[in-house]
Amino acid sequence: MSELLEQLDINQYFPAALDWASNILLAIVILLIGLWFAGKVNKMIVAGSKNSKHLDDTLFRFLGSVARYIIIAFVIIAVLNRFGVQTASIVALLGAAGLAVGLALQGAMSNLAAGVMLLVFRPYKVNDFIEAAGRFGKVTEIDLFTTILQTFDNQQIIVPNSQIWGDQIINHSHFDVRGVDMHFGIAYDESIDAARAVIDGVLAAHPHVLKTPAPFVEVETLNNSSVDFLVRPFCQGEHYFDLLYSVPEQIKKALDEQGIEIPYPHRKVILVNETNKEI
Template identity: 85%
Template sequence: MNEMINDIDINEYLPAAIEWATNILLAIVILLIGLWLAGKVRNIIVSLSKKYTHFDDTLFRFLGSMARYIILAFVIIAVLNRFGVQTASIIALLGAAGLAVGLALQGAMSNLAAGVMLLIFRPYKVNDFIEAAGRFGKVTEIDMFTTILQTFDNQQIVIPNSQIWGAQIINHSHHPIRGVDMHFGVAYDENTDEVRKVIDGVLAAHPHILKDPAPFVEVETLNNSSVDFLVRPFCLGEHYFEILYTVPELIKKALDENGIEIPFPHRKVILVNEDKE
Protein backbone atom coordinates (compact mmCIF):
# COMPACT_ATOMS: atom_id res chain seq x y z
CA MET A 1 0.00 0.00 0.00
CA ASN A 2 2.78 2.41 0.94
CA GLU A 3 4.64 1.56 -2.21
CA MET A 4 1.56 2.41 -4.25
CA ILE A 5 1.20 5.77 -2.50
CA ASN A 6 4.87 6.56 -3.08
CA ASP A 7 4.51 5.68 -6.75
CA ILE A 8 1.50 7.98 -7.03
CA ASP A 9 3.38 10.85 -5.30
CA ILE A 10 6.40 10.40 -7.55
CA ASN A 11 4.28 10.29 -10.68
CA GLU A 12 2.44 13.42 -9.53
CA TYR A 13 5.46 15.61 -8.69
CA LEU A 14 8.03 14.22 -11.09
CA PRO A 15 6.90 16.24 -14.15
CA ALA A 16 6.86 19.45 -12.14
CA ALA A 17 10.31 18.72 -10.73
CA ILE A 18 11.66 17.95 -14.18
CA GLU A 19 10.14 21.16 -15.53
CA TRP A 20 11.66 23.24 -12.73
CA ALA A 21 15.03 21.56 -13.14
CA THR A 22 14.89 22.18 -16.88
CA ASN A 23 13.96 25.85 -16.35
CA ILE A 24 16.75 26.31 -13.83
CA LEU A 25 19.25 24.68 -16.16
CA LEU A 26 18.07 26.78 -19.13
CA ALA A 27 18.13 29.93 -16.98
CA ILE A 28 21.74 29.23 -15.99
CA VAL A 29 22.66 28.60 -19.63
CA ILE A 30 20.91 31.80 -20.76
CA LEU A 31 22.62 33.76 -17.97
CA LEU A 32 26.08 32.41 -18.78
CA ILE A 33 25.65 32.99 -22.52
CA GLY A 34 24.24 36.47 -21.85
CA LEU A 35 27.14 37.44 -19.59
CA TRP A 36 29.64 36.15 -22.17
CA LEU A 37 27.85 37.95 -25.02
CA ALA A 38 27.57 41.22 -23.06
CA GLY A 39 31.29 41.19 -22.27
CA LYS A 40 32.18 40.23 -25.84
CA VAL A 41 30.10 43.04 -27.37
CA ARG A 42 31.56 45.57 -24.94
CA ASN A 43 35.13 44.52 -25.76
CA ILE A 44 34.42 44.70 -29.50
CA ILE A 45 33.04 48.23 -29.20
CA VAL A 46 35.93 49.38 -26.99
CA SER A 47 38.46 47.85 -29.41
CA LEU A 48 37.03 50.01 -32.21
CA SER A 49 38.79 52.98 -30.58
CA LYS A 50 42.07 51.61 -31.97
CA LYS A 51 40.64 51.59 -35.48
CA TYR A 52 38.91 54.98 -35.33
CA THR A 53 41.63 56.99 -33.62
CA HIS A 54 39.99 60.32 -34.48
CA PHE A 55 37.30 59.54 -31.88
CA ASP A 56 37.93 59.73 -28.16
CA ASP A 57 38.36 56.48 -26.19
CA THR A 58 35.82 57.69 -23.64
CA LEU A 59 33.08 57.53 -26.25
CA PHE A 60 33.75 53.86 -27.05
CA ARG A 61 33.95 52.93 -23.38
CA PHE A 62 30.60 54.61 -22.78
CA LEU A 63 28.95 52.95 -25.80
CA GLY A 64 30.43 49.59 -24.79
CA SER A 65 29.03 49.90 -21.28
CA MET A 66 25.63 50.92 -22.63
CA ALA A 67 25.54 47.90 -24.97
CA ARG A 68 26.55 45.59 -22.11
CA TYR A 69 23.80 46.83 -19.80
CA ILE A 70 21.17 46.60 -22.55
CA ILE A 71 22.12 42.98 -23.28
CA LEU A 72 22.09 42.14 -19.57
CA ALA A 73 18.63 43.67 -19.23
CA PHE A 74 17.30 41.38 -21.99
CA VAL A 75 19.08 38.41 -20.39
CA ILE A 76 17.42 39.05 -17.03
CA ILE A 77 14.03 39.35 -18.71
CA ALA A 78 14.64 36.05 -20.54
CA VAL A 79 15.63 34.34 -17.28
CA LEU A 80 12.51 35.60 -15.50
CA ASN A 81 10.41 34.46 -18.41
CA ARG A 82 11.69 30.91 -17.95
CA PHE A 83 10.10 30.86 -14.50
CA GLY A 84 6.75 32.11 -15.72
CA VAL A 85 7.13 35.71 -14.59
CA GLN A 86 5.02 38.09 -16.66
CA THR A 87 7.79 40.23 -18.14
CA ALA A 88 5.45 42.50 -20.10
CA SER A 89 4.43 44.31 -16.93
CA ILE A 90 8.07 44.53 -15.84
CA ILE A 91 9.06 46.07 -19.18
CA ALA A 92 6.20 48.59 -18.92
CA LEU A 93 7.25 49.43 -15.35
CA LEU A 94 10.88 49.90 -16.38
CA GLY A 95 9.80 52.11 -19.29
CA ALA A 96 7.69 54.29 -17.00
CA ALA A 97 10.52 54.47 -14.46
CA GLY A 98 12.97 55.39 -17.24
CA LEU A 99 10.68 58.17 -18.45
CA ALA A 100 10.31 59.55 -14.92
CA VAL A 101 14.06 59.46 -14.34
CA GLY A 102 14.68 61.09 -17.73
CA LEU A 103 12.32 63.96 -16.92
CA ALA A 104 13.88 64.42 -13.49
CA LEU A 105 17.39 64.47 -14.97
CA GLN A 106 16.83 66.66 -18.02
CA GLY A 107 19.91 68.74 -17.23
CA ALA A 108 22.09 65.67 -16.82
CA MET A 109 20.72 64.16 -20.04
CA SER A 110 21.46 67.35 -21.97
CA ASN A 111 25.02 67.26 -20.62
CA LEU A 112 25.26 63.61 -21.65
CA ALA A 113 24.03 64.36 -25.17
CA ALA A 114 26.47 67.28 -25.45
CA GLY A 115 29.28 65.06 -24.15
CA VAL A 116 28.56 62.46 -26.84
CA MET A 117 28.66 65.16 -29.53
CA LEU A 118 31.92 66.58 -28.17
CA LEU A 119 33.52 63.14 -28.15
CA ILE A 120 32.31 62.41 -31.70
CA PHE A 121 33.30 65.71 -33.34
CA ARG A 122 36.24 66.44 -31.01
CA PRO A 123 36.54 70.23 -31.28
CA TYR A 124 39.23 69.90 -28.60
CA LYS A 125 41.14 67.19 -26.75
CA VAL A 126 43.04 66.75 -23.51
CA ASN A 127 46.01 69.17 -23.15
CA ASP A 128 44.50 71.71 -25.59
CA PHE A 129 44.13 75.35 -24.52
CA ILE A 130 40.57 76.47 -25.16
CA GLU A 131 38.12 79.27 -24.49
CA ALA A 132 34.64 77.93 -23.80
CA ALA A 133 31.63 79.04 -21.76
CA GLY A 134 33.45 82.26 -20.90
CA ARG A 135 36.43 80.39 -19.44
CA PHE A 136 40.00 79.87 -20.60
CA GLY A 137 42.36 77.08 -19.63
CA LYS A 138 44.07 73.79 -20.41
CA VAL A 139 41.79 70.78 -20.88
CA THR A 140 42.72 68.15 -18.30
CA GLU A 141 39.73 65.81 -18.62
CA ILE A 142 36.70 65.21 -20.84
CA ASP A 143 33.94 62.90 -19.65
CA MET A 144 30.36 62.29 -20.68
CA PHE A 145 28.95 65.10 -18.53
CA THR A 146 31.67 67.70 -17.93
CA THR A 147 34.90 69.18 -19.24
CA ILE A 148 37.57 70.08 -16.69
CA LEU A 149 39.97 72.99 -17.29
CA GLN A 150 43.12 74.03 -15.48
CA THR A 151 43.84 77.77 -15.44
CA PHE A 152 47.27 79.43 -15.39
CA ASP A 153 46.89 80.10 -11.65
CA ASN A 154 46.10 76.40 -11.06
CA GLN A 155 42.37 76.66 -10.56
CA GLN A 156 40.22 73.73 -11.58
CA ILE A 157 37.11 74.69 -13.55
CA VAL A 158 34.40 72.07 -14.14
CA ILE A 159 32.10 73.10 -17.01
CA PRO A 160 28.90 71.19 -17.92
CA ASN A 161 29.19 69.96 -21.50
CA SER A 162 25.82 71.48 -22.49
CA GLN A 163 27.24 74.97 -21.83
CA ILE A 164 30.21 74.27 -24.10
CA TRP A 165 28.41 72.55 -26.98
CA GLY A 166 25.79 75.28 -27.28
CA ALA A 167 28.30 78.16 -27.47
CA GLN A 168 31.43 79.29 -29.28
CA ILE A 169 34.56 77.21 -28.74
CA ILE A 170 38.00 78.67 -29.44
CA ASN A 171 40.74 76.06 -29.59
CA HIS A 172 44.12 77.78 -29.31
CA SER A 173 45.98 74.49 -29.78
CA HIS A 174 44.30 73.23 -32.96
CA HIS A 175 46.98 74.50 -35.38
CA PRO A 176 50.65 73.83 -34.61
CA ILE A 177 51.74 77.32 -35.76
CA ARG A 178 50.11 80.41 -34.26
CA GLY A 179 50.17 84.08 -35.15
CA VAL A 180 50.45 86.48 -32.20
CA ASP A 181 48.68 89.79 -32.83
CA MET A 182 50.10 92.87 -31.10
CA HIS A 183 49.51 96.59 -31.64
CA PHE A 184 51.97 99.47 -31.16
CA GLY A 185 51.51 103.18 -31.72
CA VAL A 186 54.18 105.76 -32.60
CA ALA A 187 54.06 109.51 -33.05
CA TYR A 188 53.16 111.04 -36.41
CA ASP A 189 56.59 112.65 -36.63
CA GLU A 190 58.35 109.29 -36.67
CA ASN A 191 59.56 107.61 -39.86
CA THR A 192 57.47 104.47 -40.37
CA ASP A 193 60.28 102.70 -42.22
CA GLU A 194 62.62 103.21 -39.26
CA VAL A 195 59.94 101.99 -36.85
CA ARG A 196 59.40 98.86 -38.95
CA LYS A 197 63.16 98.26 -39.03
CA VAL A 198 63.39 98.41 -35.22
CA ILE A 199 60.44 96.07 -34.74
CA ASP A 200 61.79 93.63 -37.35
CA GLY A 201 65.13 93.58 -35.50
CA VAL A 202 63.42 92.61 -32.22
CA LEU A 203 61.43 89.86 -33.88
CA ALA A 204 64.44 88.48 -35.76
CA ALA A 205 66.46 88.20 -32.54
CA HIS A 206 63.79 86.28 -30.63
CA PRO A 207 64.62 82.55 -30.48
CA HIS A 208 61.01 81.34 -30.65
CA ILE A 209 59.73 83.50 -33.52
CA LEU A 210 59.67 81.65 -36.83
CA LYS A 211 61.32 82.94 -39.99
CA ASP A 212 58.77 81.08 -42.13
CA PRO A 213 56.09 82.29 -42.20
CA ALA A 214 57.69 85.70 -41.91
CA PRO A 215 56.42 88.16 -39.29
CA PHE A 216 53.83 90.68 -40.46
CA VAL A 217 54.63 94.30 -39.55
CA GLU A 218 52.53 96.98 -41.22
CA VAL A 219 50.72 100.24 -40.47
CA GLU A 220 47.17 99.35 -39.52
CA THR A 221 45.46 102.57 -38.43
CA LEU A 222 46.04 106.32 -38.45
CA ASN A 223 44.62 107.27 -35.08
CA ASN A 224 44.00 110.73 -33.67
CA SER A 225 47.39 111.00 -32.00
CA SER A 226 49.36 107.98 -33.24
CA VAL A 227 50.27 105.81 -36.18
CA ASP A 228 49.35 102.26 -35.14
CA PHE A 229 51.27 99.20 -36.31
CA LEU A 230 49.90 95.67 -36.42
CA VAL A 231 52.69 93.24 -35.49
CA ARG A 232 52.04 89.54 -36.04
CA PRO A 233 54.98 87.16 -35.48
CA PHE A 234 54.45 83.42 -35.90
CA CYS A 235 55.54 80.71 -33.47
CA LEU A 236 54.84 77.15 -32.41
CA GLY A 237 51.73 76.81 -30.30
CA GLU A 238 53.60 76.02 -27.09
CA HIS A 239 55.42 79.39 -27.29
CA TYR A 240 52.33 81.51 -27.95
CA PHE A 241 51.95 83.01 -24.48
CA GLU A 242 55.68 83.54 -24.05
CA ILE A 243 55.69 85.64 -27.24
CA LEU A 244 52.50 87.46 -26.24
CA TYR A 245 53.84 88.55 -22.85
CA THR A 246 57.55 89.18 -23.59
CA VAL A 247 57.73 90.79 -27.04
CA PRO A 248 55.79 93.99 -26.17
CA GLU A 249 58.35 94.91 -23.51
CA LEU A 250 61.25 94.13 -25.88
CA ILE A 251 59.75 96.33 -28.60
CA LYS A 252 59.08 99.13 -26.13
CA LYS A 253 62.72 99.11 -24.99
CA ALA A 254 63.98 99.00 -28.57
CA LEU A 255 61.83 101.99 -29.57
CA ASP A 256 63.09 103.93 -26.54
CA GLU A 257 66.72 103.12 -27.38
CA ASN A 258 66.23 104.44 -30.91
CA GLY A 259 64.52 107.62 -29.73
CA ILE A 260 61.15 106.73 -31.25
CA GLU A 261 58.28 108.35 -29.42
CA ILE A 262 55.37 106.24 -28.22
CA PRO A 263 52.54 108.77 -27.79
CA PHE A 264 49.94 108.69 -25.08
CA PRO A 265 46.56 110.44 -25.01
CA HIS A 266 46.92 114.12 -24.20
CA ARG A 267 44.95 117.29 -24.60
CA LYS A 268 46.27 120.59 -25.90
CA VAL A 269 44.79 123.71 -24.27
CA ILE A 270 45.10 127.08 -26.04
CA LEU A 271 44.52 130.19 -23.92
CA VAL A 272 43.42 133.30 -25.75
CA ASN A 273 43.97 136.64 -23.96
CA GLU A 274 41.43 139.13 -25.24
CA ASP A 275 41.90 142.80 -24.36
CA LYS A 276 38.58 143.98 -23.04
CA GLU A 277 38.34 147.73 -23.18
Protein backbone atom coordinates in the same frame (compact mmCIF):
# COMPACT_ATOMS: atom_id res chain seq x y z
CA MET B 1 4.67 8.83 9.33
CA SER B 2 5.25 5.73 7.25
CA GLU B 3 1.53 5.66 6.36
CA LEU B 4 1.80 9.30 5.20
CA LEU B 5 4.77 8.47 2.98
CA GLU B 6 2.93 5.49 1.52
CA GLN B 7 -0.07 7.70 0.69
CA LEU B 8 2.21 10.30 -0.96
CA ASP B 9 2.37 9.73 -4.71
CA ILE B 10 5.77 10.89 -5.93
CA ASN B 11 4.77 10.42 -9.55
CA GLN B 12 2.13 13.07 -9.06
CA TYR B 13 4.76 15.80 -8.43
CA PHE B 14 7.53 14.45 -10.61
CA PRO B 15 6.47 16.17 -13.87
CA ALA B 16 6.17 19.56 -12.13
CA ALA B 17 9.52 19.11 -10.40
CA LEU B 18 11.12 18.09 -13.67
CA ASP B 19 9.59 21.10 -15.39
CA TRP B 20 10.93 23.47 -12.69
CA ALA B 21 14.35 21.83 -12.77
CA SER B 22 14.55 22.16 -16.55
CA ASN B 23 13.46 25.80 -16.34
CA ILE B 24 16.06 26.55 -13.68
CA LEU B 25 18.77 24.79 -15.67
CA LEU B 26 17.77 26.55 -18.88
CA ALA B 27 17.59 29.91 -17.06
CA ILE B 28 21.12 29.40 -15.71
CA VAL B 29 22.35 28.53 -19.21
CA ILE B 30 20.64 31.61 -20.69
CA LEU B 31 22.07 33.80 -17.93
CA LEU B 32 25.63 32.51 -18.34
CA ILE B 33 25.56 32.75 -22.13
CA GLY B 34 23.98 36.21 -21.96
CA LEU B 35 26.55 37.54 -19.51
CA TRP B 36 29.36 36.09 -21.62
CA PHE B 37 27.91 37.58 -24.78
CA ALA B 38 27.41 41.01 -23.12
CA GLY B 39 31.00 41.05 -21.94
CA LYS B 40 32.20 39.98 -25.39
CA VAL B 41 30.25 42.75 -27.12
CA ASN B 42 31.58 45.30 -24.60
CA LYS B 43 35.18 44.25 -25.27
CA MET B 44 34.65 44.31 -29.04
CA ILE B 45 33.29 47.86 -28.95
CA VAL B 46 36.09 49.09 -26.64
CA ALA B 47 38.67 47.39 -28.88
CA GLY B 48 37.22 49.31 -31.82
CA SER B 49 38.75 52.49 -30.39
CA LYS B 50 42.17 51.25 -31.46
CA ASN B 51 41.07 51.27 -35.09
CA SER B 52 39.70 54.81 -34.99
CA LYS B 53 42.12 57.63 -34.28
CA HIS B 54 39.47 60.32 -34.67
CA LEU B 55 37.18 59.13 -31.84
CA ASP B 56 37.95 59.24 -28.15
CA ASP B 57 38.35 56.07 -26.06
CA THR B 58 35.81 57.41 -23.56
CA LEU B 59 33.08 57.27 -26.21
CA PHE B 60 33.83 53.62 -27.00
CA ARG B 61 33.82 52.70 -23.31
CA PHE B 62 30.46 54.41 -22.89
CA LEU B 63 28.95 52.70 -25.95
CA GLY B 64 30.35 49.36 -24.80
CA SER B 65 28.76 49.78 -21.37
CA VAL B 66 25.42 50.78 -22.90
CA ALA B 67 25.43 47.74 -25.18
CA ARG B 68 26.40 45.46 -22.28
CA TYR B 69 23.59 46.65 -20.01
CA ILE B 70 21.02 46.45 -22.81
CA ILE B 71 21.97 42.83 -23.50
CA ILE B 72 21.87 42.02 -19.77
CA ALA B 73 18.38 43.57 -19.53
CA PHE B 74 17.11 41.35 -22.36
CA VAL B 75 18.78 38.32 -20.74
CA ILE B 76 17.02 39.01 -17.42
CA ILE B 77 13.68 39.36 -19.25
CA ALA B 78 14.31 36.03 -21.01
CA VAL B 79 15.14 34.36 -17.68
CA LEU B 80 11.99 35.70 -16.05
CA ASN B 81 9.98 34.54 -19.02
CA ARG B 82 11.17 30.97 -18.40
CA PHE B 83 9.44 31.07 -15.01
CA GLY B 84 6.17 32.33 -16.43
CA VAL B 85 6.57 35.96 -15.34
CA GLN B 86 4.64 38.38 -17.53
CA THR B 87 7.53 40.40 -18.97
CA ALA B 88 5.32 42.78 -20.95
CA SER B 89 4.29 44.59 -17.80
CA ILE B 90 7.91 44.68 -16.63
CA VAL B 91 9.03 46.25 -19.93
CA ALA B 92 6.26 48.86 -19.65
CA LEU B 93 7.25 49.58 -16.05
CA LEU B 94 10.90 49.96 -17.02
CA GLY B 95 9.92 52.30 -19.86
CA ALA B 96 7.86 54.48 -17.51
CA ALA B 97 10.64 54.48 -14.93
CA GLY B 98 13.16 55.43 -17.63
CA LEU B 99 10.97 58.31 -18.76
CA ALA B 100 10.58 59.56 -15.18
CA VAL B 101 14.31 59.35 -14.55
CA GLY B 102 15.01 61.11 -17.85
CA LEU B 103 12.72 64.01 -16.92
CA ALA B 104 14.23 64.23 -13.43
CA LEU B 105 17.77 64.22 -14.83
CA GLN B 106 17.10 66.47 -17.78
CA GLY B 107 20.15 68.62 -17.09
CA ALA B 108 22.41 65.60 -16.73
CA MET B 109 21.03 64.12 -19.95
CA SER B 110 21.77 67.34 -21.84
CA ASN B 111 25.35 67.19 -20.53
CA LEU B 112 25.54 63.54 -21.60
CA ALA B 113 24.28 64.33 -25.10
CA ALA B 114 26.74 67.22 -25.39
CA GLY B 115 29.54 64.99 -24.11
CA VAL B 116 28.80 62.40 -26.80
CA MET B 117 28.88 65.12 -29.48
CA LEU B 118 32.18 66.46 -28.15
CA LEU B 119 33.71 62.99 -28.14
CA VAL B 120 32.45 62.28 -31.67
CA PHE B 121 33.41 65.56 -33.36
CA ARG B 122 36.41 66.30 -31.08
CA PRO B 123 36.68 70.11 -31.39
CA TYR B 124 39.46 69.80 -28.80
CA LYS B 125 41.46 67.12 -27.03
CA VAL B 126 43.40 66.68 -23.82
CA ASN B 127 46.34 69.14 -23.45
CA ASP B 128 44.75 71.68 -25.83
CA PHE B 129 44.36 75.30 -24.73
CA ILE B 130 40.76 76.31 -25.32
CA GLU B 131 38.41 79.18 -24.63
CA ALA B 132 34.84 78.03 -24.05
CA ALA B 133 31.85 78.90 -21.86
CA GLY B 134 33.64 82.09 -20.81
CA ARG B 135 36.64 80.13 -19.50
CA PHE B 136 40.21 79.73 -20.73
CA GLY B 137 42.62 76.98 -19.79
CA LYS B 138 44.36 73.73 -20.62
CA VAL B 139 42.12 70.68 -21.08
CA THR B 140 43.13 68.01 -18.59
CA GLU B 141 40.16 65.65 -18.86
CA ILE B 142 37.11 65.08 -21.06
CA ASP B 143 34.31 62.82 -19.89
CA LEU B 144 30.68 62.36 -20.84
CA PHE B 145 29.31 65.03 -18.49
CA THR B 146 32.07 67.61 -17.92
CA THR B 147 35.31 69.03 -19.29
CA ILE B 148 38.03 69.86 -16.77
CA LEU B 149 40.32 72.84 -17.41
CA GLN B 150 43.52 73.92 -15.67
CA THR B 151 44.22 77.65 -15.58
CA PHE B 152 47.62 79.34 -15.55
CA ASP B 153 47.33 79.97 -11.82
CA ASN B 154 46.68 76.24 -11.24
CA GLN B 155 42.96 76.41 -10.65
CA GLN B 156 40.75 73.51 -11.70
CA ILE B 157 37.59 74.50 -13.56
CA ILE B 158 34.90 71.88 -14.16
CA VAL B 159 32.62 73.00 -17.00
CA PRO B 160 29.39 71.14 -17.89
CA ASN B 161 29.55 69.89 -21.46
CA SER B 162 26.17 71.41 -22.35
CA GLN B 163 27.58 74.91 -21.73
CA ILE B 164 30.55 74.20 -24.00
CA TRP B 165 28.67 72.55 -26.87
CA GLY B 166 26.03 75.27 -26.96
CA ASP B 167 28.55 78.10 -27.18
CA GLN B 168 31.54 79.22 -29.23
CA ILE B 169 34.68 77.11 -28.83
CA ILE B 170 38.10 78.61 -29.58
CA ASN B 171 40.88 76.02 -29.79
CA HIS B 172 44.20 77.82 -29.50
CA SER B 173 46.14 74.57 -30.03
CA HIS B 174 44.46 73.31 -33.20
CA PHE B 175 47.17 74.52 -35.59
CA ASP B 176 50.86 73.91 -35.03
CA VAL B 177 51.82 77.45 -36.13
CA ARG B 178 50.20 80.45 -34.45
CA GLY B 179 50.20 84.15 -35.20
CA VAL B 180 50.54 86.51 -32.23
CA ASP B 181 48.74 89.84 -32.76
CA MET B 182 50.17 92.89 -31.02
CA HIS B 183 49.64 96.63 -31.44
CA PHE B 184 52.16 99.43 -31.02
CA GLY B 185 51.77 103.16 -31.58
CA ILE B 186 54.31 105.85 -32.46
CA ALA B 187 53.98 109.62 -32.54
CA TYR B 188 53.01 111.36 -35.78
CA ASP B 189 56.37 113.15 -35.88
CA GLU B 190 58.30 109.87 -35.94
CA SER B 191 59.40 108.00 -39.06
CA ILE B 192 57.24 105.00 -39.92
CA ASP B 193 60.10 103.31 -41.77
CA ALA B 194 62.46 103.74 -38.82
CA ALA B 195 59.92 102.31 -36.39
CA ARG B 196 59.24 99.36 -38.72
CA ALA B 197 62.97 98.66 -38.95
CA VAL B 198 63.26 98.60 -35.14
CA ILE B 199 60.32 96.21 -34.82
CA ASP B 200 61.68 93.96 -37.57
CA GLY B 201 65.02 93.85 -35.80
CA VAL B 202 63.45 92.77 -32.51
CA LEU B 203 61.45 90.02 -34.21
CA ALA B 204 64.46 88.78 -36.20
CA ALA B 205 66.48 88.42 -33.00
CA HIS B 206 63.79 86.54 -31.08
CA PRO B 207 64.56 82.80 -30.94
CA HIS B 208 60.92 81.68 -31.20
CA VAL B 209 59.82 83.85 -34.14
CA LEU B 210 59.58 81.82 -37.36
CA LYS B 211 61.13 83.04 -40.59
CA THR B 212 58.38 81.38 -42.60
CA PRO B 213 55.71 82.65 -42.61
CA ALA B 214 57.36 86.04 -42.31
CA PRO B 215 56.21 88.42 -39.56
CA PHE B 216 53.54 90.93 -40.54
CA VAL B 217 54.41 94.53 -39.60
CA GLU B 218 52.19 97.22 -41.13
CA VAL B 219 50.40 100.43 -40.20
CA GLU B 220 46.83 99.55 -39.23
CA THR B 221 45.22 102.71 -37.86
CA LEU B 222 45.79 106.44 -37.77
CA ASN B 223 44.51 107.31 -34.30
CA ASN B 224 44.04 110.70 -32.70
CA SER B 225 47.45 110.72 -31.04
CA SER B 226 49.39 107.90 -32.69
CA VAL B 227 50.17 105.89 -35.79
CA ASP B 228 49.34 102.31 -34.82
CA PHE B 229 51.18 99.25 -36.12
CA LEU B 230 49.73 95.77 -36.28
CA VAL B 231 52.58 93.35 -35.50
CA ARG B 232 51.96 89.64 -36.10
CA PRO B 233 54.94 87.30 -35.70
CA PHE B 234 54.42 83.56 -36.16
CA CYS B 235 55.65 80.81 -33.87
CA GLN B 236 55.07 77.22 -32.87
CA GLY B 237 51.97 76.82 -30.74
CA GLU B 238 53.87 75.96 -27.57
CA HIS B 239 55.74 79.32 -27.78
CA TYR B 240 52.63 81.48 -28.21
CA PHE B 241 52.59 82.91 -24.71
CA ASP B 242 56.38 83.34 -24.70
CA LEU B 243 56.02 85.77 -27.60
CA LEU B 244 52.88 87.40 -26.27
CA TYR B 245 54.53 88.41 -22.99
CA SER B 246 58.14 89.02 -24.10
CA VAL B 247 57.97 90.85 -27.44
CA PRO B 248 56.10 93.98 -26.21
CA GLU B 249 58.76 94.69 -23.60
CA GLN B 250 61.58 94.16 -26.10
CA ILE B 251 59.97 96.44 -28.68
CA LYS B 252 59.36 99.15 -26.07
CA LYS B 253 63.01 99.10 -25.02
CA ALA B 254 64.22 99.10 -28.64
CA LEU B 255 62.03 102.08 -29.56
CA ASP B 256 63.30 103.96 -26.50
CA GLU B 257 66.91 103.29 -27.47
CA GLN B 258 66.29 104.76 -30.92
CA GLY B 259 64.51 107.78 -29.46
CA ILE B 260 61.20 106.93 -31.11
CA GLU B 261 58.34 108.32 -29.08
CA ILE B 262 55.46 106.11 -28.02
CA PRO B 263 52.70 108.66 -27.40
CA TYR B 264 49.96 108.59 -24.82
CA PRO B 265 46.58 110.31 -25.13
CA HIS B 266 46.86 114.02 -24.53
CA ARG B 267 44.76 117.10 -24.97
CA LYS B 268 45.90 120.52 -26.17
CA VAL B 269 44.30 123.47 -24.33
CA ILE B 270 44.43 126.91 -25.97
CA LEU B 271 43.86 129.91 -23.70
CA VAL B 272 42.58 133.07 -25.32
CA ASN B 273 43.16 136.36 -23.47
CA GLU B 274 40.23 138.59 -24.28
CA THR B 275 40.52 142.30 -23.47
CA ASN B 276 37.57 144.34 -22.38
CA LYS B 277 36.16 146.29 -25.26
CA GLU B 278 34.90 149.81 -24.75
CA ILE B 279 31.24 150.20 -25.41
